[in-house]
Amino acid sequence: MDDEEFLGIFRDEANERLDNIVDTLLQLERGNAGEDALNVLFRDAHTIKGGAGMLQLDDVRSLAHAFEDVLAHARESGVLPPELVDPLLRTADALRAQVAGDTDPATDVLDELKEIRASLEGKASPPAANGSAPRSPQSAAPASRTVRVPTEKVDRLLDLVGETVLHRRRLEYGLGDRLEEQSVNDELDVGGRLFDELKDAAIQMRTLPLATIIGHLPRAVRDIASASGKEVDLVVGGAETELDRVILESLSEPLAHVLRNAVAHGIETPPERRQAGKVEIGRVELHAEQRGRLVEITVRDDGRGVPREVLAEAGREGSLTDVLTRPGYSTADEVTEFAGRGVGLDAVRAHVETYGGQLEIESEPGRGTVVVLRLPLALALLDVLLVERGDAPFAIPLASVAEVVAVEDTHALEEQPVLVLRERTLPVFDLAELLGADAPPFAQTPPAVVISSGGRRVAVMCDRLLGEEEVVVKPLGELLAGLRRYLGASILGDGRIALVLDPLHLAVGPGHAARSRSVALVQDAVPDPGKVLVVEDSFTVRELQRSILEAAGYRVETARDGREALERLDRDPEIGLLLTDVEMPEMDGLELTRAVRADPERSELPIMIVTTRGSDEDRRQGLEAGADAYMAKRSFDQQALLESVGRLLAR
Amino acid sequence: MSMHVRLRLGDEEYAFPVESVSEVVAVGALSPVPGAPPSVLGIRNLRGRILPVFDLAAVLGVRGDAGRMRVVVAGEEHRSVGFAVDGVSDVCELAEPTEETHSPYLRGAVLAEGALIGVVDVEGVLVGLGEGES
Numbered sequence: 001m002d003d004e005e006f007l008g009i010f011r012d013e014a015n016e017r018l019d020n021i022v023d024t025l026l027q028l029e030r031g032n033a034g035e036d037a038l039n040v041l042f043r044d045a046h047t048i049k050g051g052a053g054m055l056q057l058d059d060v061r062s063l064a065h066a067f068e069d070v071l072a073h074a075r076e077s078g079v080l081p082p083e084l085v086d087p088l089l090r091t092a093d094a095l096r097a098q099v100a101g102d103t104d105p106a107t108d109v110l111d112e113l114k115e116i117r118a119s120l121e122g123k124a125s126p127p128a129a130n131g132s133a134p135r136s137p138q139s140a141a142p143a144s145r146t147v148r149v150p151t152e153k154v155d156r157l158l159d160l161v162g163e164t165v166l167h168r169r170r171l172e173y174g175l176g177d178r179l180e181e182q183s184v185n186d187e188l189d190v191g192g193r194l195f196d197e198l199k200d201a202a203i204q205m206r207t208l209p210l211a212t213i214i215g216h217l218p219r220a221v222r223d224i225a226s227a228s229g230k231e232v233d234l235v236v237g238g239a240e241t242e243l244d245r246v247i248l249e250s251l252s253e254p255l256a257h258v259l260r261n262a263v264a265h266g267i268e269t270p271p272e273r274r275q276a277g278k279v280e281i282g283r284v285e286l287h288a289e290q291r292g293r294l295v296e297i298t299v300r301d302d303g304r305g306v307p308r309e310v311l312a313e314a315g316r317e318g319s320l321t322d323v324l325t326r327p328g329y330s331t332a333d334e335v336t337e338f339a340g341r342g343v344g345l346d347a348v349r350a351h352v353e354t355y356g357g358q359l360e361i362e363s364e365p366g367r368g369t370v371v372v373l374r375l376p377l378a379l380a381l382l383d384v385l386l387v388e389r390g391d392a393p394f395a396i397p398l399a400s401v402a403e404v405v406a407v408e409d410t411h412a413l414e415e416q417p418v419l420v421l422r423e424r425t426l427p428v429f430d431l432a433e434l435l436g437a438d439a440p441p442f443a444q445t446p447p448a449v450v451i452s453s454g455g456r457r458v459a460v461m462c463d464r465l466l467g468e469e470e471v472v473v474k475p476l477g478e479l480l481a482g483l484r485r486y487l488g489a490s491i492l493g494d495g496r497i498a499l500v501l502d503p504l505h506l507a508v509g510p511g512h513a514a515r516s517r518s519v520a521l522v523q524d525a526v527p528d529p530g531k532v533l534v535v536e537d538s539f540t541v542r543e544l545q546r547s548i549l550e551a552a553g554y555r556v557e558t559a560r561d562g563r564e565a566l567e568r569l570d571r572d573p574e575i576g577l578l579l580t581d582v583e584m585p586e587m588d589g590l591e592l593t594r595a596v597r598a599d600p601e602r603s604e605l606p607i608m609i610v611t612t613r614g615s616d617e618d619r620r621q622g623l624e625a626g627a628d629a630y631m632a633k634r635s636f637d638q639q640a641l642l643e644s645v646g647r648l649l650a651r
Numbered sequence: 652m653s654m655h656v657r658l659r660l661g662d663e664e665y666a667f668p669v670e671s672v673s674e675v676v677a678v679g680a681l682s683p684v685p686g687a688p689p690s691v692l693g694i695r696n697l698r699g700r701i702l703p704v705f706d707l708a709a710v711l712g713v714r715g716d717a718g719r720m721r722v723v724v725a726g727e728e729h730r731s732v733g734f735a736v737d738g739v740s741d742v743c744e745l746a747e748p749t750e751e752t753h754s755p756y757l758r759g760a761v762l763a764e765g766a767l768i769g770v771v772d773v774e775g776v777l778v779g780l781g782e783g784e785s
Contacts, residue, residue, distance in 0.1 A: 163699040392682065437685035476684070476694065477703045478730055479780050483686055489694055489701045497682040497694055497701065 010051045014060075014099045017044040021092050029085045038080060042071045048095065059105045060098045066113040067091050073120040087112050151245070154205045158378075161202045162472030162491070164195055169493035203378040207242035210288045210297070213252040214239060220256060221284060224263045231270060231281040232263050238288035243295050244378050247355050251297075251375075254348040258299045258371050259284065261345065266303030266369050276366065278302065290377065294357075297373040306363040309585055313537075313560075321361045325349040348373075350504050353453045354487075356382050356397035374399075382473050384490070386466035386498060387449060389431040390439025393498040394462070395471055395490055400503030402450040407442075407461055414548055414638065419448065419459045425544070426450065428459040434506060435485065439463075453503035460506060473500050530649040531555040531572070535565040535580035535592065536610075545579065545610075548638050549645065562587025566595060569602065577649050582611040582622070590625045597626035606648035610641070652744040657768065658723060658736040660708045661715045664768045665736075666745055666761075667723055671773040673731065674724045675739050678704075690780070692735055697724070704733035710776060711756055711769075725773050732777065745770070755779060 021044050027033035034040075045068040052060035067088065074080040091113060094106040168191065178184050218234045225232040243251070267273075267282030274280060285300045306320065314320040325346045349359040357375040376382065376399075384395035385404075410417040410428055419428040428448055432439035448459040471490035476483065485505040490498050532554050536542040546556045557572060559565040561584040569575055578596065582589035589609055596602045608629040609622045622630045629644050654669035681693030681704055690709040695702045704722055708715030719735035726732045748759025748770050756779060758770040 159699050166699075432685070435685035437683065474701045476701055477732065479705075479732060479777070480684065480687060480691065480694075480703050483684070485686055486684075489682075491696050491699065491701075495680070495696065497696055499682070499684065 007055060010055055010057075011099055014048050014051065015096065017048055018092050018096050018099070020044050022089065025085050025088055025092070028080050029082060038071060038075045038078075042068060042075055045071060048099075057098070059103070060095060063091060063095055063098065063106055063110060063113075066110055066117070067095070069117050070113055070120065073117065077120075084116060087116060149205070151206075154202070157202045158206065158381075158472065159474065161195075161199050162381075162474075164198070165472070166491060166493055166495075168192070168195065199381075203244075203381070204242070206245050206378060208245050208248050209240045209242050210248070211239040213248055214255070214286065217256060217259060217286065221259055221263055224260055225267070225282075228264060229269055230263065230267050232267050233281055233283050234259070235283065235285045236287075237285065241288035241290055241295055242377075243375060247375055250351070251373075254351045254373070255286075255297070255299075257348055258345075258373070259286065262299055262301040262303065262369065262371070266301035266305070268304050272304075276304075294374050295377055297375065299371045299373075300368065302368040305365040305367055305369055308365050311363065311365065320363060321349070321359060324361050325359065345371075350453070353397075353400055354502065354504055356399045356487075358399050381470055382487075382490075382500065384469060384471050384498075384500065385449060386469055386492070387431070387447075387462040388464050388466055389462040390437055392437070393466060393492060393496055394431065395469075395498045395500040396449055396451065396460075396506075397487070397500070397503055398468060400451050400453045400507075402452040402457065404465060405448050405450060405459065406445045407448045407459070408445050413544070416547070421450070421459075426457055426459050428461060429506075431460050431462045434460065451503050451506050453507040456507040458507050471498070471500070529553050529646075530576040531557065531574045532577045532579055532645060532649075533557045533559060533565060533568055533572075533575045535559045535562065535578065535584070535589065537561055537581065537584040541581070545641075548641060549579075552642050552645075554645070554649075561585050562589065562592030562595070565592055569596070569605075576606070577645060578605060578607045579645070580607065580609055582609060582618070590621060593622070593625040593627050608644055608648060652746055654742060655745040655768075655770065656723060656739060657741040657743060657745075658707075658721070659738040659740060660711070660713050660736055663713055664740075664766050665707070665711070665771055666768050667725065667734075667771050667773060669742060671725050672723055673726070676722050676724060676733075678719055678722055678735055688780075692719070695722070695733060697731070697733075700731070702731055702733045704735050705780065707734040707736050707771075710734070710780065711754070711771075726777065732780075734776075 021041055024033060024037050024041050024044075028037055045064050049061055049064035049068060052058075052064060070084065070088070071080075074084070087109070091106075091109050094104075094109045097104070098106065168188075172179065172188070175184060179188075214236060218236070221232055221234040262284045263282075267284065268276065268278075270280040273282065283302045285298070287298045287300070289296050289298075306324070310323060311320065314323045317323055325348075345359070345361070352359045352373050352375060355375055357373065360372040360374070361369065362372075363369040382395075383398040385398055385401050387394050387396065405419070405421065407419060407428065410419055411425075412418070413425070417428050418425040420426075430439070430442070431437075442461060442463065446461045446463060447465050448461045449465075450457060450459050469492075471492070473488040473490055475481070475488050476486060480486075485502055487500040487502050490500055492498055529552075532549050534542055534545045534549070534556055536545065536558070537560050542558050542560075546558060549556045555574075557568055557575060559568050562580070563586045565578065565580065566587075569578075578592075580589040580592055587595070589611065593607050593609070596605055596607060606629075607627045608631065609627045610631045611618065611622075619630045628648055631641065631644065655666035656669055656672050656675070657664060657666045659665075676697065679695050681695050683693045684691055684703075690705050692704045692706050695704050702722075702724065706715075706719065707723075708719075716737045720737055721739050722733040722735050723739065724731050724733050743763075745763055745768065746761050748761045750760040750762070750767070752759055752769065754769075756772055756776045758772045758775075760767055760769045762768075
């Protein structure tokens with residue numbers, strides 16, 4: 001049999017099926033169709049589609065497919081809405097014309113069917129709290145056109161794409177002088193374009209729309225709002241924006257947290273909003289958009305914004321993002337059920353940075369706050385800074401690299417070398433030491449990469465910088481997955497393997513592990529030396545004091561002013577010593593001292609004042625207020641501080 | 652009788668059941684992984700994938716030669732693990748292990764051609780290495 005004969009057989013059968021379809025549709029309209037009518041319709045359309053597919057009659061196949069899609073929905077719900085009979089009859093007519101040889105693709109009928117399908121899906125999905133929930137993508141994708149592929153296969157495809165990059169570099173190297181030739185160059189250009197397309201296609205296979213994870217958010221926002229007596233509209237935009245599956249799956253929690261913040265801290269109560277001249281219903285926007293190789297997810301609220309003093313602090317300390325993502329920071333006046341102090345934006349930031357992304361926060365007092373999460377479109381491809389230490393290459397995600405400096409001179413604090421950068425100190429580490437690798441001593445002025453992650457900044461010294469590169473990040477395998485310091489490894493152009501460093505882990509430094517170990521050892525012998533509350537409005541001084549005390553084994557809590565200190569004391573009965581500055585906003589150190597002394601439960605709490613004001617009069621005032629010790633920052637030295645702290649805590 | 656890959660660690664002989672071995676490759680260029688357990692020799696580029704390579708002698712606690720020559724690749728494609736050994740001698744039929752061993756990493760041992768061959772329990776080794784991970 002030749003194609004012509006096949007075509008004849010197909011036409012006969014298709015016409016028979018179409019007759020059948022028309023009859024059944026009319027029966028359905030009159031209400032006298034059999035129980036099985038929808039299944040019969042579906043099967044007839046399916047048979048036509050199958051035959052058309054084999055004979056490569058693409059228009060027939062598409063139309064039959066669209067017909068089948070609509071029926072699949074009707075079959076699920078068990079009824080064919082009467083208003084669908086007309087368009088389906090029109091479809092049958094168009095199919096008959098196409099089967100007979102009409103080349104019109106019947107676009108209008110196709111579009112109509114698509115619309116019908118979309119509206120059916122809209123009805124099928126559960127109504128969202130405020131109607132802005134996106135359709136779930138599972139129902140948006142016509143099942144019969146979806147191929148299920150194990151994720152490993154897609155990952156393998158990306159692996160191969162990465163290999164192609166390497167191949168290209170080797171090829172260029174091997175071509176040498178021939179690179180000058182026009183024809184060679186042209187072919188390389190073609191190869192480059194093909195590679196870019198292949199890469200994009202492979203990346204797209206690993207992405208899913210944001211809609212997959214935000215379905216529950218409108219409801220969550222409504223619940224949080226009503227629990228705090230507020231009214232909030234959540235407006236979702238760009239839910240179809242696609243993100244790497246792995247990033248997406250873990251984004252749900254941080255995103256919910258940012259929304260919680262917006263509702264709990266940002267949006268005011270209706271009376272407050274009235275007073276501020278705003279509409280009573282607060283507005284929170286969640287918007288996603290692809291920008292180049294990044295996806296930007298913005299959460300914007302029209303609430304009260306952050307307090308002016310926080311903005312002022314941000315001005316002094318760098319950025320609002322840095323201030324708000326300090327561990328444990330919160331702008332709520334009180335701890336609410338939904339937005340406690342313990343879980344904060346620091347966790348969100350750490351999360352975003354783990355994937356080589358960025359968090360940015362802007363706020364205008366009285367007008368609202370904007371939180372932007374910038375995430376890479378594809379996790380597997382990462383822009384990195386390549387560095388070398390002890391002959392081994394390492395990759396640092398570029399998003400976490402603040403700057404690179406040449407180390408000429410370091411100072412030491414408690415044996416921890418620090419770098420003074422624009423009048424701020426920065427702990428500096430040898431990359432090899434951080435990782436526990438062997439490496440020779442450094443040359444004269446080694447470069448140091450300033451890494452900013454999770455609200456911390458550290459400088460990491462290496463032998464040399466190899467440059468920026470886009471690399472394919474590959475997992476180290478299950479047995480090495482426990483090594484949290486690495487995001488994975490990348491194969492470089494010269495065939496060497498670079499370990500991709502987790503900036504968050506680097507920023508923590510080796511101190512934490514080592515320190516907690518030494519504290520644990522000490523604890524075996526002697527009891528816990530105690531907990532100190534450091535009250536200080538300057539971030540640098542506060543962190544300096546914290547690190548000195550922690551290195552000596554003390555547990556440290558911090559507060560930024562007297563009022564916050566009193567809150568801390570209320571919540572934490574373990575605090576055994578108060579170390580306070582004098583000049584602070586809200587409530588100064590002298591007022592704090594008096595307030596603590598006035599509380600009968602705390603009249604015994606040792607208080608030590610550390611201040612720039614070093615005159616005898618100041619000292620007298622401090623001691624009169626009830627302080628046990630007084631120390632001038634001018635004469636500040638660690639040993640004296642530790643001695644005083646030890647003496648006061650031992651009392 | 653079943654097929655095994657016979658290999659050498661110093662003076663001792665071991666065998667991997669052939670179904671748990673996907674290939675045998677040269678040790679190649681191993682990149683060290685600072686912070687990894689001591690039994691990890693490094694990672695290697697295996698046709699674009701990252702292959703973690705363990706020192707089988709260290710895993711089993713036996714004394715091998717000074718430097719490993721070959722890597723036996725075990726495990727499924729996407730969870731492959733390499734075991735560095737001193738040499739791979741043969742792929743041959745071996746009887747079921749007759750001698751009991753105490754190691755959780757061995758199925759037992761079998762005598763063949765006058766040599767005592769320890770039959771490695773690859774699944775047991777992988778589980779052990781997974782649990783030993785800090």
